Amino acid sequence: MLYKLAHILRDKMRWLWDFIEMMNSVLFSWKYGKKVKDFVFSYIPEGYKLLPIKDISTEKLVEFFDRQPEDAFTYFKPHGFDDKSIKRLQRNKAFLAYVLMDKSNEQITGYCFNRSFFHGTGFRGRMVDVSYRNKGLGTAMNKILNDLGFGIGLRLYESVSKDNVASYKSAISASQIKILKEMPNNEILLEILP
Numbered sequence: 001m002l003y004k005l006a007h008i009l010r011d012k013m014r015w016l017w018d019f020i021e022m023m024n025s026v027l028f029s030w031k032y033g034k035k036v037k038d039f040v041f042s043y044i045p046e047g048y049k050l051l052p053i054k055d056i057s058t059e060k061l062v063e064f065f066d067r068q069p070e071d072a073f074t075y076f077k078p079h080g081f082d083d084k085s086i087k088r089l090q091r092n093k094a095f096l097a098y099v100l101m102d103k104s105n106e107q108i109t110g111y112c113f114n115r116s117f118f119h120g121t122g123f124r125g126r127m128v129d130v131s132y133r134n135k136g137l138g139t140a141m142n143k144i145l146n147d148l149g150f151g152i153g154l155r156l157y158e159s160v161s162k163d164n165v166a167s168y169k170s171a172i173s174a175s176q177i178k179i180l181k182e183m184p185n186n187e188i189l190l191e192i193l194p
Ligand SMILES: CC(C)(COP(=O)(O)OP(=O)(O)OC[C@H]1O[C@@H](n2cnc3c(N)ncnc32)[C@H](O)[C@@H]1OP(=O)(O)O)[C@@H](O)C(=O)NCCC(=O)NCCS
Pocket: 071, 072, 073, 075, 076, 124, 125, 126, 127, 128, 129, 132, 133, 134, 135, 136, 137, 138, 139, 140, 164, 165, 166, 167, 168, 169, 170, 173
């Protein structure tokens, strides 16, 4: 219900979505800000570092999305990927987003987020750079998102298309899941279990 409403607001009533997003950021920060700040990640893949998107230049983030092939976005449409949209996400304290950076070349190799809500829920999403796929980074980022989300006390959800095999497999590999709902276009809503 909340998931559907969020999509309607985002797509059809942008001004209201922006206002709610701003209020959510304030309330989330008030309720969870300290927990997020003090959180220490227990798992980061070797050879990579994990950085919050607020510590990365907007230009570098936009470049990361720009260099991904068009088909990488078939099932991944969580937000805009232009400079303005990314800047807004970097300011949003409820959008817990991180990049995995390859230590050897300082290149962004993966992007992941828990889009969180002040009443205690988070929706996971992730993208792995096309030249770093199938090396376990997608699964690793799911573990990172679980680690943080459950660590600060959120309930976690994810919508995934059954046609997006790598995404579905990595969701399952990293977590116990419960299928909550079958949705149109072969999508399913999962609750991620701690
Ligand atoms: C989904 C995505 C993040 C997976 O990242 P990844 O680093 O390649 O995934 P992993 O290496 O962790 O592999 C996860 C599982 O998928 C399998 N897999 C990876 N690529 C695959 C492919 N092209 N076809 C079938 N299976 C694949 C792996 O073998 C692994 O299976 P296992 O757990 O049974 O061993 C990546 O494909 C991606 O960025 N896609 C575009 C964006 C997207 O769709 N995001 C998800 C929506 S939120």
